[in-house]
Amino acid sequence: MRLFMLVFLGGVFLAGDALPQSPNEVRDGRKVAGMCRTCHGLNGFSSIPIAPHIGGEPVDYIINQLEAFRSGAREHEMMSVVAKGLSDAQIRNVATWYGHFDITATLPAKAKPEDAPELCVACHGVTGIAETDDAPNLAGETNIYIDTQLKAFRSGKRSHDIMSAIAADLTDTEIRDIADWYAAVKLEIIAPQ
Ligand code: HEC
Numbered sequence: 206m207r208l209f210m211l212v213f214l215g216g217v218f219l220a221g222d223a224l225p226q227s228p229n230e231v232r233d234g235r236k237v238a239g240m241c242r243t244c245h246g247l248n249g250f251s252s253i254p255i256a257p258h259i260g261g262e263p264v265d266y267i268i269n270q271l272e273a274f275r276s277g278a279r280e281h282e283m284m285s286v287v288a289k290g291l292s293d294a295q296i297r298n299v300a301t302w303y304g305h306f307d308i309t310a311t312l313p314a315k316a317k318p319e320d321a322p323e324l325c326v327a328c329h330g331v332t333g334i335a336e337t338d339d340a341p342n343l344a345g346e347t348n349i350y351i352d353t354q355l356k357a358f359r360s361g362k363r364s365h366d367i368m369s370a371i372a373a374d375l376t377d378t379e380i381r382d383i384a385d386w387y388a389a390v391k392l393e394i395i396a397p398q
């Protein structure tokens with residue numbers, strides 16, 4: 206169970222992982238992350254627009270996605286190959302590594318919180334920090350990535366009970382507007398103290 210402490214500090218939301226992490230999992234996970242860093246960065250801040258930021262994601266969400274890529278339930282030419290080579294322990298450890306970072310998400314100066322996409326905030330938050338363990342952060346992901354995933358849910362290429370139903374009703378314009386909202390958030394990934 207991951208608890209989020211959301212602190213509103215003049216437009217900055219701070220999310221901390223309230224559970225203690227096993228030092229061994231974090232250390233072993235850092236080694237596994239050597240395989241991920243060219244695309245996701247060692248701290249989970251991605252350097253290529255098609256790869257998402259994964260630092261500070263809920264650990265359960267990272268585990269779910271790696272298992273989905275490994276089983277073929279979710280497909281991507283790069284990630285499917287990477288995930289097929291991972292053991293259960295490597296998945297748990299690397300998820301713990303990326304999940305152990307703290308993040309801040311800051312809205313652009315001109316953005317008003319009440320303009321956040323109302324269909325999404327219950328689970329993804331106003332700034333794109335997940336409100337539940339099974340949902341991902343969207344803060345600062347590129348609009349290309351968010352757009353691609355929503356269209357994948359809509360077309361059935363990617364499937365999830367909640368998200369497939371939500372995406373089915375979205376138009377291309379709505380997808381673009383929502384993707385732009387979350388992409389405009391400034392994400393910072395911080396090593397925990
Ligand atoms: C060659 C580049 C590359 C490498 C190496 C790579 N990834 Fe990825 N990763 C991607 C791309 C691209 C996506 C987006 C896939 C999609 O569009 O569905 C992704 C998606 C993910 C996701 C899903 C995130 C989300 O928000 O849904 C996770 C988790 C992930 N990668 C973890 C890892 C881990 C852990 C490693 C190392 C063991 C790794 N990746 C190595 C490119 C890479």
Ligand code: HEC
Nearest residue numbers: 257324325327328339340341351354355365367368371383
């Ligand atoms: C009731 C909770 C809930 C609501 C409301 C919701 N989502 Fe989600 N969303 C989820 C969950 C859970 C997942 C993880 C799906 C999976 O495991 O594949 C997800 C995944 C996503 C992803 C994939 C991100 C990634 O990193 O791969 C995107 C994009 C997304 N949601 C956008 C939206 C948008 C846009 C809305 C509003 C129109 C929305 N969601 C509303 C729960 C929700």
